[in-house]
Amino acid sequence: MTYERVSVIIPAKNEALGLQSLLPALRAQLPNAQILVVDDGSTDDTARIARAEGADVIRHPYSKGNGAAIKTGARSAKGTLLVLMDADGQHQPSEIPKLLEQLHAGYDLVVGARGKDAQASWGRWLANAVYNRFASLFVGQPVADLTSGFRAVRAELFREFLHMLPNGFSYPTTSTMAFFRAGYSVGFVPVDVAARKAGGKSHIRVLRDGARFLLIIFRVGTLYSPLKLFLPISALFFAGGVGYYLYTFSTVGRFTNGTGLLLITSVLVFLIGLVSEQITNLLYATRRSQDGSGRSE
Structure with missing residues (x-):
């Protein structure tokens, strides 16, 4: 050959x-x-x-x-x-x-x-x-x-x-x-x-x-696909927040600070992943435009 x-x-x-x-x-x-x-x-x-x-x-x-x-x-x-x-x-x-x-x-x-x-x-x-x-x-x-x-x-x-x-x-x-x-x-x-x-x-x-x-x-x-990393983590915090809310509501009858912290963390992790996804797309789009390869993702 x-x-x-x-x-x-x-x-x-x-x-x-x-x-x-x-x-x-x-x-x-x-x-x-x-x-x-x-x-x-x-x-x-x-x-x-x-x-x-x-x-x-x-x-x-x-x-x-x-x-x-x-x-x-x-x-x-x-x-x-x-x-x-x-x-x-x-x-x-x-x-x-x-x-x-x-x-x-x-x-x-x-x-x-x-x-x-x-x-x-x-x-x-x-x-x-x-x-x-x-x-x-x-x-x-x-x-x-x-x-x-x-x-x-x-x-x-x-x-x-x-x-x-x-x-x-x-x-x-x-x-x-x-x-x-x-x-x-x-x-x-x-x-x-x-x-x-x-x-x-x-x-x-x-x-x-x-x-x-x-x-x-x-x-x-x-760098590859941030949401694939951040979304499950966000979902885990969200599920923990909902579960903890149900527990505290049934035991003390109120929305606790711990529940709020878990839910806010879930939102923040999701937003970080979303921003990271956009940055990654821009990074590779810029590289493709520079080398003129035009290959798809």
């Missing part, structure tokens, strides 16, 4: 061992692609090994985070299509054609979706299942793998959202939901994920980064 110019962006922090096996396999799979390794402040031989294997290397003077490395690579990549993958050997180069084929079929972002067996632990699988469910509710489409860092995307479109992406590990969450909100086509392709190379160390902490992932979902949810 003939592809457009492809740039493979690999964020790497102390992944010398993984790159030794990944880069030759990647070059064999995509001999004409630009391979760009972003060394995020490594203290080992990551940069030297990447250069020895013929990759372009950009080095951060200190560790800025996985998302920051992706943004650095996206700004410097020469290809019209970007493939984003990890350096630890879990993402297999042989799976890349499956992602690129979907881009050529008309998708704008294609995510390599991991199965249950590919998760590092049962707890990680459960957490990702929760994230996927939340994201699906927000975007109104099934989201198979919100947090996968193995993906292919059109470079021009991906760069539109660089200012929204966090510097940490939650950039996949933000970019996926932003693509949905902008009306771009997002696809999910099942992929096999290999075990992490011996010596490679995950930089994700389940509790800390799990909480961040959840916060990112809500943050991007307010």
Whole structure:
């Protein structure tokens, strides 16, 4: 198959061992692609090994985070299509054609979706299942793998959202939901994920980064469709106010301050969601008018 110019962006922090096996396999799979390794402040031989294997290397003077490395690579990549993958050997180069084929079929972002067996632990699988469910509710489409860092995307479109992406590990969450909100086509392709190379160390902490992932979902949810977030909260306060009023009326025979507080809070939350919805619509309408894409939401 003939592809457009492809740039493979690999964020790497102390992944010398993984790159030794990944880069030759990647070059064999995509001999004409630009391979760009972003060394995020490594203290080992990551940069030297990447250069020895013929990759372009950009080095951060200190560790800025996985998302920051992706943004650095996206700004410097020469290809019209970007493939984003990890350096630890879990993402297999042989799976890349499956992602690129979907881009050529008309998708704008294609995510390599991991199965249950590919998760590092049962707890990680459960957490990702929760994230996927939340994201699906927000975007109104099934989201198979919100947090996968193995993906292919059109470079021009991906760069539109660089200012929204966090510097940490939650950039996949933000970019996926932003693509949905902008009306771009997002696809999910099942992929096999290999075990992490011996010596490679995950930089994700389940509790800390799990909480961040959840916060990112809500943050991007307010950008995607604020009323889907604020309306249920408003309804909850309203139901609580009505229920509390019925209780207090039956016991003390009057309308209490607590009832009023719950009902007023319900109205305020609804109005905040309504204003947020209008701001979001204006934000994306302005962006579309600037880039001339004219795509619908």
